[in-house]
Amino acid sequence: MINLEQLIRPNMLSLQPYSSARDEFSGSEGVFLDANENPFGEWNRYPDPFQNTLKQKLSEIKAVQPKTIFLGNGSDEIIDLCFRLFCEPGKDKALTFVPTYGMYEVAAAINSVELIQLPLKENFQMDIEAVEPFLNDKNLKLIFLCSPNNPTGNCIDNIEYLLENFNGIVLVDEAYIDFSTKDSLAKKTNQYPNLIVIQTLSKAWGLASARIGLAITNPEIVKLLNKIKPPYNISQLNQEKALEILSDTKNFEFKKKMILKQRTILQNELAKIDFVVEIYPSETNFLLLKVNDADAIYNQLIEKKIIIRNRNKVLANCLRITIGTPEENHILIDALKNIQL
Ligand SMILES: Cc1ncc(COP(=O)(O)O)c(C=O)c1O
Structure with missing residues (x-):
């Protein structure tokens, strides 16, 4: 059982918030x-x-109670606030499995918190044996899991093992969950007081410019996050735009279906290209591929003003491609067919 008071930085517990x-x-x-x-x-x-x-609107869509929702200026703000809330700079630690979303490392560095980075296994799953020795470290306050994971595209298994065996906070970043066939862990926040699920309106809802991220977690953590956030962290314009977009669920479903259909088309077309070594299964709106020469392919696409993400530095010869419109995907495939290696 977690003791929330022991997990919170003492100065945050005693903080008198801005009124x-x-x-x-x-x-x-x-x-x-x-x-x-x-x-x-x-x-x-x-x-x-x-x-x-x-x-209120989000609680209806996500089927959770409003008091379990905290909203941030993008999920990036929530990641930063979690470091501030739980980790004493220079003393406490966080842990994640890599490769994963780069902001955990940046936010840890900004907050002077050591981030332990364990490699994902070859199948991009969490290595339980490797994490086990860290679970009793009193200074380990936060574990970040990105599921579906960016950039590998898969969902992470066995998260409940960590929820049951770690007395700190398990933060599950579900930025891509709307594209996934797997269930969100959001409803499990009732069962696990140490679980924070973060989601975003930036991906499947198509609202990246409005910067709205959600944390779904136990109401005590929501209260603490409210205490330390900037007072007016989501603008009125963005709140209103979000309400408008969230009311149009037909459009949401239509676009999501289009993206998933395009993902399959792109997957099939990429499989026909001889320098594509492997296309990893995806539960997201992007595809990760292994190719013969990621740098050369990336650079030739850039010359044609087609911008994908070169992940060669984190995963050898891997490229990450976001699913675009049918026209954009067509342009990409045409360009890839004309790559000279
Ligand atoms: C896994 C993951 N989490 C969070 C974010 C950022 O989300 P937001 O736009 O809500 O800050 C991204 C953006 O690419 C992401 O890939």
Whole structure:
């Protein structure tokens, strides 16, 4: 059983949070002369600091209670806030399996937290034997698991083993879960108080420019995250745009289906190209491929103004390709067929 008080940095527990004008009076009717806002205009008022309308909508879509949702300015903000909340700089540690999403390492470095990086196994699964010796380290506060994982594209198995055998926080980054055939762990936050599931509107919902990420977790952690976040971290414009996009579930399903169909088409076309050594199974909106010469292929595509991600430095001769529109994918395949090696 976790002891949340022992996991939180002491200064965060005792912190007196900033009390905004909207914290002190939350009604919507009246003459508002309390927040030094400009009285004129359409966008002159500060937004709801706790994004209650948006959380209500998200709670219906995700089938979780609003009090279990925290919203960040992109999931990147949530990753940073988790380091700040749980890890004492220069003392506490976090752990992840690599290759994975690069922001865990950057956010750890920004917060002066050591990030232990264990290699994923050859099948891109977590190495339980390798992680076992770290689980009793009192200074290990956070384990990051990206599932489906970026850049390998697969879901990680056995996450519940960690939830049951680690007394710190297990943060599961489900940025790509809407493209996956596997279930989200979001509903398991009732069962595991040490689980934080993060998701985003940047991928399947197509709202990367609005910067909205979600943490679904136990309400005590939501309260603590609320305490340390910047007061108005999601703009009114972005909250309204998100509500509009979230109301159009038909469009969401249509685009998701298109992306998944295009993924299959791209997979089939790539398999016909002789320098493609392997196409890894994907539960996401991208494909990871092993090729003969990733640098040469990447550079030739760049010359044609086709930009993919060269992952050669983290996985030898691997390229990551985001699924585009049918036209974009067609342009890519044409260009790949004309690569000179
Ligand atoms: C695994 C993963 N998590 C989080 C993010 C960032 O999400 P957001 O746009 O919500 O900050 C990305 C973006 O590529 C990602 O790949």
